[in-house]
Amino acid sequence: MDRHHPYSQVNGVSTGTTILAVKFNGGVIIGSDSRASMGESYVSSKTINKLIQVHDRIFCCIAGSLADAQAVTKMAKFQLSFHSIQMESPPLVKAAASIMRELCYSNKEELRAGFITAGWDRKKGPQIYVVSLGGMLLSQPFTIGGSGSTYIYGYVDAKFKPDMTLEEATQFSTNALALAMGRDNVSGGVVHLVVITEAGVKHIVVPGDELPKFHDE
Amino acid sequence: MSEELFPEPGWLSEEVKTGTTIIAVTFDGGVVIGSDSRVSAGESVVNRVMNKLSPLHDKIYCALSGSAADAQTIAEIVNYQLDVHSIEVEDDPLVCSAATLVKNISYKYKEELSAHLIVAGWDKKGGGQVYATLSGLLTKQPFAIGGSGSFYINGFVDAEYKKNMTKRECQEFVVNALTLAMGRDGSSGGVAYVVTIDKDGTEEKCVLGNELPKFFDE
Numbered sequence: 438m439d440r441h442h443p444y445s446q447v448n449g450v451s452t453g454t455t456i457l458a459v460k461f462n463g464g465v466i467i468g469s470d471s472r473a474s475m476g477e478s479y480v481s482s483k484t485i486n487k488l489i490q491v492h493d494r495i496f497c498c499i500a501g502s503l504a505d506a507q508a509v510t511k512m513a514k515f516q517l518s519f520h521s522i523q524m525e526s527p528p529l530v531k532a533a534a535s536i537m538r539e540l541c542y543s544n545k546e547e548l549r550a551g552f553i554t555a556g557w558d559r560k561k562g563p564q565i566y567v568v569s570l571g572g573m574l575l576s577q578p579f580t581i582g583g584s585g586s587t588y589i590y591g592y593v594d595a596k597f598k599p600d601m602t603l604e605e606a607t608q609f610s611t612n613a614l615a616l617a618m619g620r621d622n623v624s625g626g627v628v629h630l631v632v633i634t635e636a637g638v639k640h641i642v643v644p645g646d647e648l649p650k651f652h653d654e
Numbered sequence: 655m656s657e658e659l660f661p662e663p664g665w666l667s668e669e670v671k672t673g674t675t676i677i678a679v680t681f682d683g684g685v686v687i688g689s690d691s692r693v694s695a696g697e698s699v700v701n702r703v704m705n706k707l708s709p710l711h712d713k714i715y716c717a718l719s720g721s722a723a724d725a726q727t728i729a730e731i732v733n734y735q736l737d738v739h740s741i742e743v744e745d746d747p748l749v750c751s752a753a754t755l756v757k758n759i760s761y762k763y764k765e766e767l768s769a770h771l772i773v774a775g776w777d778k779k780g781g782g783q784v785y786a787t788l789s790g791l792l793t794k795q796p797f798a799i800g801g802s803g804s805f806y807i808n809g810f811v812d813a814e815y816k817k818n819m820t821k822r823e824c825q826e827f828v829v830n831a832l833t834l835a836m837g838r839d840g841s842s843g844g845v846a847y848v849v850t851i852d853k854d855g856t857e858e859k860c861v862l863g864n865e866l867p868k869f870f871d872e
Contacts, residue, residue, distance in 0.1 A: 591810035591834035594870040616809035651812040 453623030455585030455614055456487060456498035458555040458565045459597070460578050461606035464634035465555045465563035467498050468610040470585065470618050471626030483626045492517045494633050495533045495556030500583035501570070505550040509540050530556040534566035534574055542572025551582055557633050581613070585621035589613050603632065607641070615648040663698050670695045673841035675803030676706060676717035677831050678774035678784040679815070680796050681824035684852030685774040685782040688828040689717050690803065690836050691844035702844045707858075711736045713851050714752045714775030719801035724769035728759050749775040753785035753792055761790025772798045776851045799831070803839030807831050825850060825859075833866045 453474050458467045469487035474480055489497045489510040497513065499506035513536050520536075521528050534554040541548060548570075555565045567575045567582070579597050581589060593613055601609065607630065614628045628643040673694050678687040689706035692699055706718045708729040714736070718725035732755045736747050753773040760767060773785045786798040797815055799807060811831055819827065825848060832846045846861040 587805050589809035590838045591807035591831065592813055593809075594834055594837060595810055595814075595830065597870050612813065613809065616812055619812065620808045652815050 453585075453621075454487060454500045454583035455589070455617035455621060455624040456500050456553055456582045457586075457593075457610055457613055458498060458553045458577075458580055459601070459606050459610055460563045460565060460599075461601040461603055463563070463603065464557055464632060465565060466603075466606050466610050466630055466632050467496055467553065467555050468614050468628060468630040469498055469583075470614055470624040471629055472624055473503060474623045480625070486629065488629060488631050489514075490638070491533055491554075492521065492528055492556070494558065494638060495528065495530055495554065496631055496633065496638075497533075497537065498553040498555070498582065499550060500552070501550035502548070505548045506552070509537065509548065509550060509552070512540055513537055527558065529558045529560055530554065530564040530566065531561075534568060537566075537568045538572050538574040541568050541570075545571050553580055553582055555633065557635055559635075562635075563633070583624070585617035585624035588620040589617045592616055607632070611643055612649055616651060618648070619651065663696075667696070670700055670722045674706060674719045674801035675807070675832055675835035675839060675842040676719050676772055676800045677804070677807075677811070677828055678717060678772045678798050679819075679824050679828055680774075680782045680784055681821055682818040683782065684776050684821065684850065685784055686821075686824045686828045686848060686850050687715050687717055687772070687774045688832050688846060688848045689801075690832055690842040691847060692836075692842055693722055694841050697840075699843075705847050707847050707849050709733065709856075710752045710773065711740065711747055711775070713746065713777065713856060714749055714773065715849050715851065715856070716752075716756065717772045717774070717800065718769065719771070720769035721767070724767045725771060728756060728767070728769060728771060731759060732756050746777060748777045748779055749773065749783040749785065750780070750794075753787060753794075756785075757787045757790055757792040760787050764790050770800050772800050774798075774851070776853055778853070782852065801842065803835035803842035806838040807835045810834055821850060821852070829861055830867060834869060836866070837869065 456469045471484050473482040473485040487499050491514045497510050516536050517528050537552050537554050551570045552568045557563050565577050567580050618624045630641040632639045676689045691703045693701035693704045707715050709715050710733050735755050740747050756771050776782050784795050784798050786793050836842045848859045850857045
């Protein structure tokens with residue numbers, strides 16, 4: 438017999454999402470919204486964390502299937518902890534990105550998730566790598582991802598500057614995420630930022646009612 | 655099979671679309687309306703320099719997106735209807751009248767037509783005005799964007815739009831928005847066409863590809 442389930446019940450939980458990473462003078466900021474959705478209509482979580490720490494100063498931003506993303510980042514975290522024991526040193530950001538790429542490329546028929554890997558290491562300082570769906574690895578000074586990123590390519594292309602201060606980069610990130618959340622109905626909730634520098638890691642949460650307001654808001 | 659090595663080019667079998675970026679924005683005293691110039695069929699560029707801004711009357715223009723054939727036909731029909739209308743009322747038509755005529759056709763034939771037109775212009779009753787006519791919905795807005803490239807500039811226009819811009823600021827805003835969209839959308843490109851309309855008349859301008867402003871990665 439044919440049972441009719443709503444679209445949301447058969448497609449699984451997705452971070453249909455906006456994620457972002459940008460370098461500034463002395464570090465890197467990563468950011469995301471906090472909405473998890475099923476199908477395109479049901480908000481299954483308002484406060485999901487999409488910025489996964491895989492080592493002390495290395496994070497992954499996740500977009501796409503939440504189950505896939507959690508499985509991949511968990512494996513990456515394990516491999517990196519093993520790698521850092523072998524090397525007797527914190528891993529390079531590029532090593533983390535390469536592990537992500539290897540996992541995504543080897544399993545690309547099964548996976549429906551894309552990642553941004555960002556962090557700081559002593560060899561090259563702040564770095565950002567994109568591992569797209571399918572497993573391509575690319576280094577970028579800033580990058581965006583997820584369904585909401587479509588709406589803010591124009592904004593970030595126009596506003597990005599190299600060597601921003603921490604304050605400028607924080608404002609850039611908050612504005613970009615707020616603009617995406619304003620147009621994409623599977624992005625929303627709060628802005629979650631992580632600032633990664635040589636000195637360490639700092640989390641910032643901007644609640645929905647404190648987000649900057651733009652046209653029509 | 656050799657057919658797979660050399661698939662036929664898209665323009666032989668795909669519908670021709672102005673898959674496209676269009677924008678119209680009000681400023682203090684008038685409107686600026688703009689478009690890119692790429693016409694595509696599948697992944698082929700059919701025309702590199704098509705002007706997608708069509709006059710509906712002396713001070714009323716529309717920007718075309720969607721099926722090139724449908725959009726052009728709607729513009730031609732409304733242009734004719736407005737000419738008759740302005741003779742009947744012995745005056746220049748209102749921008750709202752032009753938008754209503756476009757809306758009527760879009761709604762009545764919405765199963766057949768696949769086009770979205772933005773209508774913008776100046777009239778003595780309401781000054782500069784912008785109307786969007788998505789599938790027969792008529793909505794007046796301070797600015798409107800449309801076409802496949804418009805998705806990439808939603809954030810930019812929401813952040814950068816200001817009421818009561820000067821004419822020059824508005825022209826710059828329009829060119830920047832088009833450039834950012836053309837940089838990301840494969841179906842938008844070429845040159846930027848810009849028409850500025852105020853009570854003194856209309857001013858047409860074409861900004862060549864090598865004269866467009868440069869942003870990240872350009």
